[in-house]
Amino acid sequence: MIQIQNVTKSYNGEKVLKGIDLTFSDKEFVSIMGASGSGKSTLLSIIGGFLRPDDGNVLWEGQNPFDFTDDALAGKRRSYMGFVFQSFKLISTLTAKDNIMLPVTLSKKINNETLEYFDFLTTELEIKPFLNKYPGQLSGGQCQRVAIARALCYKPSVVILDEPTGALDSVMEVKVMELLKRVNKEQKTTIIQVTHSEKVSCYGDRIIRLKDGLIVK
Amino acid sequence: MKLFFKHLKNSIKRKPIQPLILILTLALAMVVITACINVGIFINGETDERQVVEYGTADFTVSLNATSKSRFMFSDKAEEILENKAKVVGLYDLPVYFSQTNQTAFGVAVDFYDVEQVFEFEFIEHLPITSSSVNESALVSLDFAEKYNLGLGDSFTVNVLGYDKTYTIKAISKIPFMGSYELMVNVTGVMRLLASDSLLVSSLGDSFKPSNTLYVNVLEDGFVNDCITALKNDADFSDKTFQNVANIMEQDGEIGPMNTIVYVLIALSLMLSVAVVFCCFYIISNERTGENALFKALGATASKMNLLQYAEIGLYWLIGAPIGLALSIPFSKLIYRVVGFRYFTAKFSPLSFVISSALTLVISVFTAFVFIISERRPKKLKKQISLYKYTLPAFLLTFILTITLPVKARFILCCISEILLFITIFTGVPVIFKWITSVIDKILCKRQIKNNGTKVASFGYAVKNVKQVRVLQNSCRLLSVILVVIFTILTAVNSADIVINNYKSWLNADFAIPNSTASCREKIEKLDSVENVYSILMTSGTINDMSIKMLSISDVNALSDTCDLDRTPTGNELFVPLAICDRQNLKIGDIVYIQIGESQYEFKVSKLRKDNINVVIFNSEYFGLEYDTLLADGVENIEKELLRNQLLSAIALEMTTIVDCKELFNRLFVVGSLYINSGWFILPMMILFAVIGMVDNVVISYRARREEFELYSLSGMSKKTVRRMIFFELLLTATFGLVLSLVSSLFAILLLDNGMRTFGYRMLLAFGIA
Numbered sequence: 010m011i012q013i014q015n016v017t018k019s020y021n022g023e024k025v026l027k028g029i030d031l032t033f034s035d036k037e038f039v040s041i042m043g044a045s046g047s048g049k050s051t052l053l054s055i056i057g058g059f060l061r062p063d064d065g066n067v068l069w070e071g072q073n074p075f076d077f078t079d080d081a082l083a084g085k086r087r088s089y090m091g092f093v094f095q096s097f098k099l100i101s102t103l104t105a106k107d108n109i110m111l112p113v114t115l116s117k118k119i120n121n122e123t124l125e126y127f128d129f130l131t132t133e134l135e136i137k138p139f140l141n142k143y144p145g146q147l148s149g150g151q152c153q154r155v156a157i158a159r160a161l162c163y164k165p166s167v168v169i170l171d172e173p174t175g176a177l178d179s180v181m182e183v184k185v186m187e188l189l190k191r192v193n194k195e196q197k198t199t200i201i202q203v204t205h206s207e208k209v210s211c212y213g214d215r216i217i218r219l220k221d222g223l224i225v226k
Numbered sequence: 227m228k229l230f231f232k233h234l235k236n237s238i239k240r241k242p243i244q245p246l247i248l249i250l251t252l253a254l255a256m257v258v259i260t261a262c263i264n265v266g267i268f269i270n271g272e273t274d275e276r277q278v279v280e281y282g283t284a285d286f287t288v289s290l291n292a293t294s295k296s297r298f299m300f301s302d303k304a305e306e307i308l309e310n311k312a313k314v315v316g317l318y319d320l321p322v323y324f325s326q327t328n329q330t331a332f333g334v335a336v337d338f339y340d341v342e343q344v345f346e347f348e349f350i351e352h353l354p355i356t357s358s359s360v361n362e363s364a365l366v367s368l369d370f371a372e373k374y375n376l377g378l379g380d381s382f383t384v385n386v387l388g389y390d391k392t393y394t395i396k397a398i399s400k401i402p403f404m405g406s407y408e409l410m411v412n413v414t415g416v417m418r419l420l421a422s423d424s425l426l427v428s429s430l431g432d433s434f435k436p437s438n439t440l441y442v443n444v445l446e447d448g449f450v451n452d453c454i455t456a457l458k459n460d461a462d463f464s465d466k467t468f469q470n471v472a473n474i475m476e477q478d479g480e481i482g483p484m485n486t487i488v489y490v491l492i493a494l495s496l497m498l499s500v501a502v503v504f505c506c507f508y509i510i511s512n513e514r515t516g517e518n519a520l521f522k523a524l525g526a527t528a529s530k531m532n533l534l535q536y537a538e539i540g541l542y543w544l545i546g547a548p549i550g551l552a553l554s555i556p557f558s559k560l561i562y563r564v565v566g567f568r569y570f571t572a573k574f575s576p577l578s579f580v581i582s583s584a585l586t587l588v589i590s591v592f593t594a595f596v597f598i599i600s601e602r603r604p605k606k607l608k609k610q611i612s613l614y615k616y617t618l619p620a621f622l623l624t625f626i627l628t629i630t631l632p633v634k635a636r637f638i639l640c641c642i643s644e645i646l647l648f649i650t651i652f653t654g655v656p657v658i659f660k661w662i663t664s665v666i667d668k669i670l671c672k673r674q675i676k677n678n679g680t681k682v683a684s685f686g687y688a689v690k691n692v693k694q695v696r697v698l699q700n701s702c703r704l705l706s707v708i709l710v711v712i713f714t715i716l717t718a719v720n721s722a723d724i725v726i727n728n729y730k731s732w733l734n735a736d737f738a739i740p741n742s743t744a745s746c747r748e749k750i751e752k753l754d755s756v757e758n759v760y761s762i763l764m765t766s767g768t769i770n771d772m773s774i775k776m777l778s779i780s781d782v783n784a785l786s787d788t789c790d791l792d793r794t795p796t797g798n799e800l801f802v803p804l805a806i807c808d809r810q811n812l813k814i815g816d817i818v819y820i821q822i823g824e825s826q827y828e829f830k831v832s833k834l835r836k837d838n839i840n841v842v843i844f845n846s847e848y849f850g851l852e853y854d855t856l857l858a859d860g861v862e863n864i865e866k867e868l869l870r871n872q873l874l875s876a877i878a879l880e881m882t883t884i885v886d887c888k889e890l891f892n893r894l895f896v897v898g899s900l901y902i903n904s905g906w907f908i909l910p911m912m913i914l915f916a917v918i919g920m921v922d923n924v925v926i927s928y929r930a931r932r933e934e935f936e937l938y939s940l941s942g943m944s945k946k947t948v949r950r951m952i953f954f955e956l957l958l959t960a961t962f963g964l965v966l967s968l969v970s971s972l973f974a975i976l977l978l979d980n981g982m983r984t985f986g987y988r989m990l991l992a993f994g995i996a
Binding site for chain 2: 059079080083084086087088092098099100101102103107111112114115116143159
């Protein structure tokens with residue numbers, strides 16, 4: 010379970026989040042929507058432990074990630090939480106395959122099961138043909154799918170996605186959302202996504218709407 | 227353009243560390259280049275000043291030799307023969323010793339009234355010398371005054387030619403007289419000492435002013451040879467040795483090849499500077515590639531972008547050059563002090579600063595130019611990366627030619643080959659490094675699959691990064707070039723140092739007595755403190771317009787083990803060192819003709835000596851040339867000072883002196899020693915510059931990759947693992963750079979060794995020490 014308690018955040022004196030309270034239960038599939046500048050990406054970054062809020066708490070299974078040591082946080086990042094960034098954030102010096110397998114390799118969890126799952130993900134996301142290419146050689150859509158595969162490969166408890174289908178065509182968009190739905194159901198993974206698309210948001214169990222830094226009831 | 231300069235300003239403001247590092251690099255490059263240029267200027271200045279100090283305005287000298295019938299000459303007689311077309315000053319070697327302390331000082335007796343016709347002296351302080359006090363006046367060097375704790379006006383008593391005499395110090399000179407004498411006295415005063423026991427001296431009175439060396443300053447240009455001929459035609463001078471001063475300086479200093487060494491040093495410092503500046507700028511430009519591409523995509527013309535590149539690096543040079551200039555002055559002063567110049571007063575030539583500023587500007591512009599070319603035309607970029615494919619075979623070809631072609635052509639080929647080697651390393655190292663890490667990566671990937679990847683892959687990711695990250699390959703390139711330059715200079719300087727030390731210990735004796743006679747030998751052999759006495763002849767000759775030093779020895783034991791010699795030559799045998807063989811293209815069995823003095827002699831090359839002593843050994847007795855120097859080797863454990871004094875006492879009236887055998891060669895290598903001392907000073911400076919450049923490069927490259935490391939952290943890599951990964955990246959870079967540079971250095975040093983053979987030098991491959 011992830012809890013957000015009275016979180017606020019400002020940039021250059023301007024409040025972007027104004028006292029957000031949220032709870033994400035296990036196995037929940039939540040979509041966060043809002044207009045441009047409403048604070049969605051900021052909220053997602055705070056949930057993911059990348060951005061420290063000015064006020065309030067973030068709790069992962071009752072623990073504040075900002076209190077973790079570096080090693081403990083790293084450990085959590087490769088086992089508890091997966092993150093798909095809006096700008097993909099693939100490591101340019103690693104091939105697509107290396108990027109996907111990076112968290113698994115760091116966790117020393119390369120075994121038949123993970124390899125099989127890797128195979129499954131890359132087939133589903135149709136990225137098998139370019140696993141040996143570098144991010145610089147891939148299109149935006151291909152990079153996004155690689156980033157999604159990386160986030161899912163080690164079967165984390167929580168997956169956070171920022172505009173996961175922004176660079177995809179409609180067919181692939183459906184495929185990706187179906188996959189996420191399946192992961193949510195079968196692996197009981199909590200999925201939190203930010204999206205502009207109403208169609209994509211409907212895949213979630215719950216939609217949270219943000220406006221001017223506040224949750225719209 | 228305003229917009230572009232605003233962009234440049236903001237880019238610099240956003241990341242100020244990188245430009246600061248590049249400015250520092252340019253400044254240090256300027257310091258290194260200026261130091262090398264100043265070494266050349268200082269040494270040339272020292273050589274010129276040394277000539278003035280040691281020979282004054284003399285055009286030629288006349289000195290005694292073993293065949294000379296009379297043991298002294300007279301300067302006024304020489305002036306008479308020359309019909310006053312020349313000024314002649316006579317010097318009489320006069321060792322004196324302090325009886326109470328048993329110390330010896332080397333002095334000279336001259337005619338105080340005449341000496342300034344040829345020599346000029348600068349005194350720190352002086353008192354007037356009157357005609358009544360002239361024979362009791364002594365002019366001393368600062369070293370002498372400090373050594374014996376004497377000051378201006380102080381008196382001291384010494385033993386001169388067996389007589390005690392008291393002198394008063396009337397002047398103190400900063401440097402020794404004529405470069406080697408600690409005190410100078412009037413010859414008349416010395417001769418008056420002898421008058422009491424010598425009828426000849428007493429009968430001639432004060433007009434008896436003997437000399438063992440005459441310094442002749444020809445008043446009219448172009449008449450030097452005529453004057454030499456006129457003196458030779460006189461019976462009193464026909465059996466003396468004549469030496470043109472210009473020839474002496476050429477033989478002693480070997481100025482031409484030594485200047486070549488300075489140019490080599492400057493060239494190496496330039497290579498180092500190009501490498502460091504280029505590699506630092508590479509990282510900065512690499513980061514901006516995306517931005518620049520965006521500008522062009524938005525309509526900026528290539529010429530505007532080019533101007534921006536030149537403007538940026540020009541700005542760094544404008545700031546770095548004055549800093550470099552400010553640092554160059556104290557560094558150059560430090561060189562001057564550390565290297566040990568005796569005569570030259572450091573005057574900083576604006577020319578050296580102008581040249582080094584211009585060279586660093588050229589380096590900067592060249593660096594920007596390369597990036598402009600690489601960004602402008604992708605096809606050329608590919609060619610640039612593959613440039614080593616052309617330079618490598620060219621280098622191999624020139625290398626083979628350098629080591630196989632006749633020696634005279636080798637230096638030019640050596641220079642071309644070294645440049646090709648530099649370009650090959652510069653363009654080839656990143657590619658080869660990438661290839662090797664790809665192979666390692668493949669091996670690691672296979673092992674990972676086999677072992678089900680149970681190991682943490684910090685080393686594996688380090689390999690992957692090195693394979694892909696161009697800034698890491700760039701660091702490897704920089705390290706390779708740095709190490710090759712440093713190894714080459716270190717080996718060259720070390721080699722020269724060893725050679726000179728070999729020269730100093732070449733003679734197997736403690737003292738030499740030049741211009742000695744049979745009577746000298748008899749007296750010395752009687753001394754209990756002397757174990758062995760050898761006779762040698764040291765002379766010079768000309769072979770095919772090349773001046774060479776020649777040595778004849780009565781006994782093979784006169785030379786130490788540093789000489790590759792098991793016997794003395796017999797008949798017309800000639801034992802030639804390899805360096806001279808290279809230069810003259812000689813082999814065993816060749817007949818050569820050597821001009822010694824006025825005559826030409828035929829020799830047969832019988833042995834090629836492997837030692838680095840550039841002196842040919844021959845048998846002078848076969849040609850009727852007499853030995854002119856004695857070598858006295860003291861008994862074991864005898865104190866050198868005691869031996870020196872005993873020898874001096876023994877030969878007191880022989881009108882000769884004794885010289886420490888080590889010092890005998892010191893004079894020959896004064897200039898060489900200066901170059902070596904400069905090399906030992908410049909080398910740490912270059913190492914420091916290289917280390918700073920390398921650290922700067924690594925700092926800039928890792929700062930540029932911060933985002934990448936954050937991504938690793940975001941993917942779950944702990945900071946410890948990231949640090950370990952970085953460590954492995956650096957280890958891989960350093961290991962590869964070191965291995966490659968060792969191999970390349972071997973080629974570079976072999977090239978330099980072969981190149982220097984053109985000048986008759988062979989380098990000892992003291993590579994292990996390097």
